[in-house]
Each structure stands twice: as structure tokens, then as C-alpha cells.
Amino acid sequence: MLGTATVVLTGCLGVETTPEKSAAKAAKAANTVAHQKGVTVGKANASIKVEDAVVVQDPNGVAAVVRVKNTGPTQASLPVGITVTDARGRKLYANDVPGLDPSLTSLPVLAAGEEVDWVNNQILVAGRAAKVAAVVGAAKGNAPGALPKIALAGIAAGQDEDGFYAKGTIRNESSVAQQRIVITCVARDGDRVTAAGRAVIDRLEPAKDLKKPTTFTVFFIGDPKQARLACAAPPTVLEEGGAK
Template sequence: MGARKAIILLAAASATALSLTGCFGVETTPEKSAKAAAKAKNAVTAQKGLKIGAVNAKVKVEDAAIVQDPNGVAAVVRLKNTGSTQVTVPIAITVSDAQGKKLYANDTPGLDPSLTSVAVLKAGGEVDWVNNQILVAGKAAKAAAEVGQAKGKGAPSALPEIAIEGVTHGQDEDGFFAQGTLRNESAVSQKRLVVTCVARDGGKVVAAGRAVVEKLDPFATVKKPTKFTVFFIGDPKSAKLDCSAPPTVLS
């Protein structure tokens, strides 16, 4: 067989192989990219933003406040539970300007659950909920809050106790902050524990912030407290500081 004929036969065989590959469904790079883009679009479409539905008659919104500084805007909602312990309680907030125009609402799909709900509300208890990731195109003036029906199952008779100790506050080049330690007094490891700190001066909220501790094991296991740092929006230096960390894993 001549070299020229051999080359022609080889080229024909290669073309046949490529044709068969296409027939058997092997995707090209553009096809893969298009499919990945469609899948991502469908995933975003499938996400749903917060919807309150029926209002929770057992949880009272005692206060909804706004604090802001060059670092951003935070909303602080003070809740009081007049009923039994409730788990995964949704909170809808709307931030408006001085003319009442809506600037922000936490109903965007994909938000972290801690920005749309509080993990647990003790029977007869009060708690501050903070959203410090508010993006507004204008000057925020006021906030309104609405609480929905609890989404979680019934809570155990005794909730895990999280102790907050040694809280101090200071200031550095990044702004005002609070630092302290956490002790998980229960036997249940906590995940994505949210620590909120709110500063009030004469009952008025003047600063607020929050931090997320990814994991907090029982103190009996680790034998040492876990440090946390909360960065504030607002100025807390002359105010009374109140920090809390409701448990996220109950049993």
C-alpha cells in the first residue's frame, strides 16, 4: 500500500471515529458549558425568598431599629416570646428611607438562614436578632419587622446552654468591636452559632454586630472556651452591651 493511500485511509478512519463519537453522545466543551449554565440558572430559579405567611401571635416585636455608619447598615429586632419554646422562627424586615420608600427587604433568595430567622426562642424569653448585611442605595431611616410561624419541630424540655464570658469592647483601624469567649455547657456540639451583640444607650440602639462560630464543641470535651469577635456598625463605647448566642443544634 502506498504512503498516500495509507494516509487517506487513516484520515477516513479518524473521521468515522469522530462521527461515531458524536453519535454515542460524547459532549463537546461548548455543549458542556451550555448545560452547566442552564443547570445553574435552574438552581437559582428554584430558590425561594422568605415569605412570612401567617403572623406569629405568640412572638412580639418589641423594637425594630436601624444603625449605620461608613461600614454599613444593620437592623436590630428585639423579640419577646409569650408562648412555649419555638424553633426556627422566620423574621421579615423592611428597611425604608425617611420618605417611606423601601430600600431593602430580606426576601432575596439564597440568604443565609440566620439572616431570615432566629434559631430558637425560649418560652417567655427575649432575644435580639441582628442583620448586619443590609445593602441599601440611599440613607436608611427606619425598619419594620414581622414574625412568622415557627418552622422547626418541638424543642427538648432543656435547651443547650451557651455561656458568654469576659466581653470587652474596643476600637482598631477596622472600627469598633467586642470580644469574649463562649462555653458550650451542653453535651451537644453546635454548628454555625450566631453571636449577636447590641449596644444601647438609654434604651436606644446605638451599635450592633454579629459573628458566626462555625463549630462549638461541648466544653467538657475541649476543656477551653472559644474566642469570638463581633465587629460593630455604630459606636458602642458609651453604651450598655448585651450579647447572646441562641443554640442552633438542640439535641
């Protein structure tokens, strides 16, 4: 089950030195990336409807927001492919390059009848982004009968020297520890997306094992003032012993 919330805003010989170790690590990482493949989405998933796909841009970068709805059964590990273009239709970015975090190329789960925003806020382009095309592919994972419940609460907006943000608490109401769970927040003025952002929590233990609430901060691309803010946090580990 997706956690959702909505608010309205206002050198010695034979010894490897530190530089040598760093160079070796960099070479290993480069070799790993060179053998990776980026996400490729072939045939679109007939059960997942892309209801809207837009870009938001400000001096901090570009965020792509893809609104999807599941018209079929619950599905897990859904690849999401996007291509960002300028006003003339020239390609500026696509998330088919190797080495991207899985959360920038896929959606962990989408329950039957669920409608949610998927956000990629790590898009750097030269020029002005105008459009984004999105396609969701076939599920690559198995979904259990019941999904872990993630709850968001206490969401409040603010602004500081780093820009606009939203803060809140996230609670894992299941017994399954979550890994790299992503909180997305999208601001809409009517039907128009005015801002979007996301935050990542590396590990979220079950709430019963925690002494205090887990907080998060989402920084926005765009301006969320006077807009309706919707936040969500789909679970990433769907059952005991599972992995993202």
C-alpha cells in the first residue's frame, strides 16, 4: 500500500597509497558502469495508464513528473522510461543511460486501482526542457497479496536559502524493513504541476522498533506556493526476505 498525504501550501614500494586506491576504485567503478545496461522499455504495459507527463524547470534543474494509474491487478517492479525534449522536439535527456539508481528508472509497486506520481528530479540539461514522453513496461517482479503499509504525516511546507521544501514524518506500519524508500511530492495549481521533488531514506525500520518518528525533507524544483501538495512513498521491500 502506498503511503500518501495531501496538503495545501502556503607511496612506499609494495604499498598502495591513498591516491592509488582511489584511482583503482574509480577504474573499477567505471568498468562496472561500462558493462551495465540502461533501462529499456519495449511494449507498454496495457494495465498501466500514463495519465499525464510533464516537466518542471528552474535554476536547480529539471524534474519529470509522470502520473500513472493501474487499471489491472497489483504489479511490482515496473520499468519507467522517459525522454525529455525541447520545444523543437530535440532530445535533451533519456533515462536509458547505465548506472542510474533504480528509483530513477522504475516504480517499485503499484496496487490495483492505485494512482500515483513518479518523479525523476535528477535531470540536468542544456537548454529549456519543454516536454517529456513516458512509457511504463511490463512488471518484472511478483506482488504479494498484501503490501506493506507506509504512512506519511505532518507534512509542512517552507522555504530557506536552499529553496522551497516540504517536511514530514514517515512511518513503516508493517513488519518488513524498507530499503531506499522514495518519498515524492508534487505541487499542483489546479491541473498544472508547479513543483516536484523527492527524498530517499536508505533504510526504514518498522515503526514498532523505533523510539522516535522518522523525518524527511523534500526539496522542490519549481515553486509550490499556493498549490496543492500530494506526497507518496511506495514500499520497496514487499515481503519478508524480499529485496528491492
